[in-house]
Amino acid sequence: MTTVVDQLRAWQAMGGPELWTKAWDHTVLLVEGPLDGRSITVDGGVIAEGAAGLALAFYLLAAQHGVAPAEVTDEQVQALYADDVTADERQVNWERRLAVLGHDLADTGDPVVHVWRIISHNHQTPPGSYDDTLDFSMTRWGRGYTAGMVKLRGIGISL
Secondary structure (H helix, E strand, O other): OOEHHHHHHHHHOOOOOHHHHHHHHHHHHHHHHHHOOOEOOOOHHHHHHHHHHHHHHHHHHHHHHOOOHHHOOHHHHHHHOOOOOOHHHHHHHHHHHHHHOOOOOOOOOOHHHHHHHHHOOEEOOOOOOOOOOOOHHHOOOEEHHHHHHHHHHHOOOOO
């Protein structure tokens, strides 16, 4: 059985810039206790994407403020996830920050971009009406880095 922490460690093992590695180290340290043994099935994938989003938030904010990822505050992370913008505006903001750090969003060989492309994919609400052929509880939509952050907060993970 693959766990959420297994998935995080797999993404972490892809490497990348030193600050990205430190952001992953801090994220895994923060979430591995509460997520220990949690399977990747059902909502585990979204939770893993939320934790990857947290690693990316630590990376972006640490670079912006010239601090270690462990020094990034909860208030800074919450501001990056600001509720006063649309999901599309938030995505543009994060992508702009990645570009400032030298990441080309078309470079799938870049480990940071690789993870970003996974967690920022927008799962669209299926068209049509729901019926017996579509189990509403097993459907996901939205972006993993935001939906997953909500789930992380819901299970008590905060800075």
